[in-house]
Amino acid sequence: MSTYQTGRLTSQELAAEPFGQRDLAPERIDTWLAIAPDGRVTVFSGRVELGTGVATALAQIAAAALGVPLDAVTVVMGDTALTANQGYTAGSKTVQGTGPILHSAASAARAILVERASARLDSPADQLTVTDGAVHAARDPSRSVSYGELAGEGFGATFEVAPEAEEPGAGVSAPRLDLPGKIFGGVSFVHDLRLPVMLHGRVIRPWVRTPTGAGARLIAFDASSVDDLSGNIQIVQEGDFLGVVADREEQAIVAAARLRVAWSEPEDLPAQAELFDWLEGLPVSEHRVLVEAGGVEDALANASRTVSVTYRFPFQAHASLGPSCAVADVQPDSTTVYSATQGVYPLRDALADLLGRDPATIRVIHMEGAACYGHNGADDVAADAALLSRAVGKPVRVQWSRQDEFAWEPKFPAMSITVRAGLDKAGKLAAWDYTVRTPTHGSRPSGRAANLFAGQLIAPGTPLVTPWRGGGDRNAVPIYDLPAHRIAADWVPMGPLRSSSFRSLGGFANSTATECVMDELAALAGVDPVAFRLQHLSDPRARAVVETVARRAGWDAPLASTLGAQRGRGIAFMRYESEFAYAAAVAEVTVTPVAGAIRLDRIVIAQDCGRVVNPDGLRNQIEGNIIQAASRALLEQVAWDDHHVTSLTWADYPILTFTEAPDIEIELIDRPEEPAFGAGEVTTCVAGAAIGNAIANATGIRLRTMPFALAPGANAPS
Amino acid sequence: MTPENVQITVNGQRHTVAAAPATPLLYVLRNELELNSPRFGCGLGRCGACLVLIDGQAAWSCLVPVGEIGDAAVTTLEGLGTPEAPHSLQDAFIAEQAAQCGYCTPGMIMRAAALLAATPHPDEETIRTALAGNLCRCGVQQRIVRAVRRAAEAQP
Ligand code: FES
Ligand code: FES
Numbered sequence: 001m002s003t004y005q006t007g008r009l010t011s012q013e014l015a016a017e018p019f020g021q022r023d024l025a026p027e028r029i030d031t032w033l034a035i036a037p038d039g040r041v042t043v044f045s046g047r048v049e050l051g052t053g054v055a056t057a058l059a060q061i062a063a064a065a066l067g068v069p070l071d072a073v074t075v076v077m078g079d080t081a082l083t084a085n086q087g088y089t090a091g092s093k094t095v096q097g098t099g100p101i102l103h104s105a106a107s108a109a110r111a112i113l114v115e116r117a118s119a120r121l122d123s124p125a126d127q128l129t130v131t132d133g134a135v136h137a138a139r140d141p142s143r144s145v146s147y148g149e150l151a152g153e154g155f156g157a158t159f160e161v162a163p164e165a166e167e168p169g170a171g172v173s174a175p176r177l178d179l180p181g182k183i184f185g186g187v188s189f190v191h192d193l194r195l196p197v198m199l200h201g202r203v204i205r206p207w208v209r210t211p212t213g214a215g216a217r218l219i220a221f222d223a224s225s226v227d228d229l230s231g232n233i234q235i236v237q238e239g240d241f242l243g244v245v246a247d248r249e250e251q252a253i254v255a256a257a258r259l260r261v262a263w264s265e266p267e268d269l270p271a272q273a274e275l276f277d278w279l280e281g282l283p284v285s286e287h288r289v290l291v292e293a294g295g296v297e298d299a300l301a302n303a304s305r306t307v308s309v310t311y312r313f314p315f316q317a318h319a320s321l322g323p324s325c326a327v328a329d330v331q332p333d334s335t336t337v338y339s340a341t342q343g344v345y346p347l348r349d350a351l352a353d354l355l356g357r358d359p360a361t362i363r364v365i366h367m368e369g370a371a372c373y374g375h376n377g378a379d380d381v382a383a384d385a386a387l388l389s390r391a392v393g394k395p396v397r398v399q400w401s402r403q404d405e406f407a408w409e410p411k412f413p414a415m416s417i418t419v420r421a422g423l424d425k426a427g428k429l430a431a432w433d434y435t436v437r438t439p440t441h442g443s444r445p446s447g448r449a450a451n452l453f454a455g456q457l458i459a460p461g462t463p464l465v466t467p468w469r470g471g472g473d474r475n476a477v478p479i480y481d482l483p484a485h486r487i488a489a490d491w492v493p494m495g496p497l498r499s500s501s502f503r504s505l506g507g508f509a510n511s512t513a514t515e516c517v518m519d520e521l522a523a524l525a526g527v528d529p530v531a532f533r534l535q536h537l538s539d540p541r542a543r544a545v546v547e548t549v550a551r552r553a554g555w556d557a558p559l560a561s562t563l564g565a566q567r568g569r570g571i572a573f574m575r576y577e578s579e580f581a582y583a584a585a586v587a588e589v590t591v592t593p594v595a596g597a598i599r600l601d602r603i604v605i606a607q608d609c610g611r612v613v614n615p616d617g618l619r620n621q622i623e624g625n626i627i628q629a630a631s632r633a634l635l636e637q638v639a640w641d642d643h644h645v646t647s648l649t650w651a652d653y654p655i656l657t658f659t660e661a662p663d664i665e666i667e668l669i670d671r672p673e674e675p676a677f678g679a680g681e682v683t684t685c686v687a688g689a690a691i692g693n694a695i696a697n698a699t700g701i702r703l704r705t706m707p708f709a710l711a712p713g714a715n716a717p718s
Numbered sequence: 719m720t721p722e723n724v725q726i727t728v729n730g731q732r733h734t735v736a737a738a739p740a741t742p743l744l745y746v747l748r749n750e751l752e753l754n755s756p757r758f759g760c761g762l763g764r765c766g767a768c769l770v771l772i773d774g775q776a777a778w779s780c781l782v783p784v785g786e787i788g789d790a791a792v793t794t795l796e797g798l799g800t801p802e803a804p805h806s807l808q809d810a811f812i813a814e815q816a817a818q819c820g821y822c823t824p825g826m827i828m829r830a831a832a833l834l835a836a837t838p839h840p841d842e843e844t845i846r847t848a849l850a851g852n853l854c855r856c857g858v859q860q861r862i863v864r865a866v867r868r869a870a871e872a873q874p
Contacts, residue, residue: 051819051856175815182820183808185755185796189821192754230720230738249749250741251719321759321767321855322821370759371819371856402760616815620861624818627857650764650853658846661859 024084027158029112031084032105033062035151039133041066041073043102046086047094048078048342049178051371052680053617054094056177060614061099065106067130068147070174078344078366088343088444090374090501096580096678099613101161108159116150173616178368190340190367191325191399198327200249201388201398202256203454204242205408206263215643216263217460218242225260235259236391241457243384245392249399266643269496276312276705279414280437282492286469291477292486299431299484303422305524306431311419311513312705314637315497316412317653322370323405324377328385329395330355335362339382340369342444347379349447351386354455373628373681375500377409379445383452403648408453411638413439413499415472415506417513427525429536432485434514438472439494441505453498464494471505475685478514479575480536497638497645504681507576508629508688512706515572515689520702529571529693530555539575541608544669545584546573549606552667553586566591566715570693572686581677582608582669585626587662587690591698596710598695600630600662605683607666610674622683623664629687631656635707726787728753729797739785744768746784747794755795755824759853766852769825770794776832795824798831807831810869811862818856826852830866839870 022044024031034042043062049055059073076082078089086098110130117135118125121143129138136144182188206216218240226233226244231251236243244259246252270278300306327338335357341347344364352359369378381398389396400408415438422431443464449455450462473489502508522532530550537543549571550556559567568591573584588602603626612618635654638647647653688706696702699715721736726743728751735750742761747753747770759767761780768780771793779792799805807827810816817823826849833840833848840848845866846859854862 051821053818175812176817179812179815179817179820180801182817182823183795183811183827184799184801184804185753185794185824187754189754189757191757194749194752248719248721248745250738250745254719319855320821321765321819321853322757323759368819370821373855399758402762620815620818620858623860624857627859628855631857649762650760655853655855656857656859657851657853658849658859658863661846661857664860 022082026084029105029109029155029157029159032102033109033155035109035147037148037151039068039072039146039148041068043073043075044083045075045077045098045102046083047089047098048344048366049368050089050342051368052621053176053614056174057613057617058094058098058102059177060172060174062102062106065103066110066133068133072133075177078341079363080344080348081363083344085345088346090342094678096676099676104161105159108157109155112155112157113147113150116153117145120145120150173614176617188368189322189325190327190338190369191322193327193338193367193397195327195329195395198395198397199245199247199392200252201243201245201385201396202252203384203398203404204244204256204259204261205404206266216266219262219264221262222260226255226258229255229258231255234392236388238387239458240460241387241454243388245388245396268642269640272640275314275414276416279416279492284490284492286491287488288469288491289486289488290473294484296431296433296484296486300420300422300433303430304425306420306422307517307520307524308420309418309517309520309704311417311509311516313415313509313512314706315414315499316502316632316636317406317638317647318373318376318409318502319653319655320370320372320376320405323400323402324369324381324409325397325399326378326382326385327395327397328382328389330386330390331393333361335386337362337364337382337386338367339364340367340372340378341382342372342375342378346445346447347382350379350445350449350452350455351383353447354383354449354452354458355386355390374502375410375444377405380408380453383454387454402650406648406653407645410443410498410500412502413441413494415509417509419513419517421517421521423521423525427527429480429521430483432482432487434476434485434487435490436473436476436506436510437490437492438506439492439499440466440469441471441499441501442466443494443498443500466494471501473510474505474577475507475510475514475574477578479539479542479578480533481538496640503628504684507681507685508632511572511574511685512633512688512692515574515686516692516702516704519570519693519696533571533573541582542573542575545582545606545608546571548667548669549584549586549604552606552665553604555586559588562590564593566593566698568694568696568698570690570695570697572689572693574685576677576682576685581610581679581682583682583686585683585686585690587687587694589691589694589698591695591710591715594713594716596712596715598634598708598710599660600634600691602663602665603630603687603690604665605667605686606669607679607683608669608671609677609679609682610671611676612668612670613676615668615670618668618679619666621679622666625681625683626664626687627656627661629684630662630691633688633691633706633708637707724784726784726792727789728792729794730791735784737784739783741784742780743770743782743784743787743792744779747779747792753794753796757821757824759821759825766825766829767822769828769852771828771832774832774835776829795827798827805831806869806872807834807865810865810872814861814865814868816858816861816865818858822852822854822856826854826862830869833866834870834873838873842867
């Protein structure tokens with residue numbers, strides 16, 4: 001029988017500030033770690049855990065560099081009073097970005113500890129060794145002094161980051177430190193926070209949506225409609241922001257449902273059926289050529305065969321399993337907010353703007369939420385809680401309903417990608433003209449009230465700050481050896497639904513379009529899709545993932561047939577952001593003739609993320625990316641009617657379930673000599689295209705609009 | 719929603735809690751008994767995050783009014799096993815690292831516990847079918863199936 005360590009610092013303990021006033025200058029060692037007299041190590045990360053296991057990976061790196069056992073390390077993540085400002089945790093680059101910092105800080109601390117031990121033990125440093133958090137004489141382990149005894153003078157010294165440092169923690173599958181807590185009912189999520197005095201709030205929206213604001217104005221509410229309810233109901237209104245606060249959660253839910261509210265006539269949304277006409281008719285706010293070489297128009301004119309196609313992607317929801325939740329305590333001169341935000345500092349500054357407070361008086365503490373995969377409702381609900389708490393003068397917990405989350409979370413925006421490409425006589429690529437049309441993928445808080453949904457309700461029409469046009473063009477530039485080419489992005493205004501970052505941003509759409517077109521070209525050239533890709537790939541690491549996935553998937557062997565069904569196999573490859581991890585996928589599907597039901601049977605992945613820090617954690621991430629991307633490719637689109645998002649429950653927004661989930665096989669190509677690349681969203685980019693290519697292989701029908709679905713009868717045998 | 723005294727038995731203990739009888743059991747478990755494992759996911763019986771056992775049967779605590787529990791025995795993940803004396807499923811979920819964010823995990827374990835109690839050695843298809851009403855947005859399905867198989871093998 002085993003027992004598990006479930007003890008982790010809770011936010012309440014953190015709030016007691018056992019660490020005192022902290023400097024947080026990034027060059028100081030003690031910004032990143034502390035060692036207590038009992039030898040326990042605390043690591044401070046500005047990047048936060050988003051359910052992917054980065055806390056464990058960072059603990060591994062620090063433990064190995066310091067020379068302490070993993071269970072001696074606690075990781076504190078995302079707290080404006082305790083951790084350095086590292087912006088947002090996004091792009092799945094926490095290990096890639098913070099790993100080298102922690103490794104370097106911990107190595108510097110270890111050198112200091114050995115120096116201090118040298119004085120204590122009266123022995124030259126080079127004759128000392130570190131074992132399990134103690135320094136001892138190499139020849140005589142009994143002459144020993146513990147880190148706890150040596151740490152007293154602290155670590156105010158500075159250090160330098162060695163970016164390519166080889167992390168000795170790499171390569172070991174460490175069990176996740178947070179899992180026992182989650183498996184035995186510990187306080188794990190912001191949802192579990194219970195302050196000694198805490199009221200419950202709910203917000204009331206008009207169920208209408210435009211990109212900025214709610215699409216309808218609050219005209220009036222009838223307070224008498226909740227008069228008879230128990231729970232000391234308080235109604236809070238600021239502009240169009242409307243909420244209720246009650247003693248108990250169920251009382252707040254009933255009051256929010258019961259409160260009679262009049263909203264103005266809603267603005268119309270563009271018809272869902274005409275989404276892509278609408279998107280493709282929008283004025284372009286910025287046209288940017290990302291790369292261009294070799295005269296693509298001439299090359300297209302001279303090509304022996306060409307394709308000209310458009311791939312289309314609908315609005316999709318992050319659809320976190322647990323709707324967003326936050327707890328806020330807004331007092332006249334101090335504010336504390338507990339949030340599953342991806343950026344405690346940008347949220348703090350946005351809340352300061354919203355509340356009209358000095359940011360220095362606001363402390364935002366990260367607690368985990370259900371995984372978000374990007375910018376979901378986590379920041380918005382923190383603003384809701386803060387406004388309600390300010391109005392009632394007590395701590396308030398707000399949890400969005402399922403319907404709140406589906407209706408109001410920022411979405412993956414609809415995108416449209418047009419590719420014109422040509423082959424030369426030999427069947428090799430001759431021209432590649434690619435344009436991605438995309439609204440913004442970045443409307444995070446950015447320190448501005450207007451980027452919080454509540455801020456829009458208080459000051460309708462304030463333009464969102466989208467500081468950054470990037471993202472929609474992620475993965476638009478493939479790493480194939482391209483002859484004449486032009487790759488461009490057309491940025492269009494946001495709408496009809498607020499859009500922001502979702503796992504891999506535009507990478508999911510760009511790699512799907514690119515890799516499906518590569519298959520269309522291979523078919524045109526009459527070349528096997530794997531061979532066609534290899535003909536245009538000179539990067540040896542790229543070739544290795546393609547060859548590995550083909551071998552593992554048994555690409556050259558015929559696919560076992562299923563009686564009365566169409567079966568097919570498809571491949572996709574990409575290099576993330578054209579410069580990080582490499583991934584390739586082979587998908588196998590079975591399609592029911594006539595009915596056109598598509599089943600994803602199996603998916604094989606080969607991935608090269610450089611040095612692998614935690615192999616099992618990486619596999620877990622890859623598996624999750626595949627399932628989620630398959631779900632997006634086959635099932636998901638946000639729907640609406642004239643005024644309302646109508647995908648409000650899991651019934652209206654189905655995701656892949658246990659009976660639909662494919663078998664997954666993964667080959668990791670470990671490159672211990674190479675830097676570690678983030679892997680949290682890489683595989684998302686290849687799964688969709690592999691599925692689309694497999695459907696085309698099975699049915700002869702090329703689907704170019706997600707979610708990939710066959711109209712009944714479309715694949716009837718001829 | 720005026721609280722009254724309601725009696726319920728949770729994880730082997732009889733409690734008198736203050737709650738209106740119409741209150742969904744979920745809020746009583748989380749807010750009155752301070753149990754973290756039953757989680758709010760949808761409130762509509764469509765995700766399984768709130769699953770508990772009521773007299774051994776899997777039940778959505780988001781839908782069951784606390785006033786209707788009566789003498790039935792409610793079991794949450796906390797009552798299934800502890801770090802010192804874990805249930806075979808808890809051991810198996812850790813051994814297989816069968817979670818990412820872990821928000822769905824308690825509901826998965828409770829659903830699997832109900833399955834294994836009725837069918838100690840289910841095949842893979844039976845496991846998948848039993849779990850089909852439990853959603854995992856992180857995509858951990860393959861590991862969860864493996865963990866349930868492992869737990870099944872560990873029992874007599
Ligand atoms: S919260 Fe009960 S089934 Fe979703
Ligand atoms: S592990 Fe995150 S929802 Fe299942």
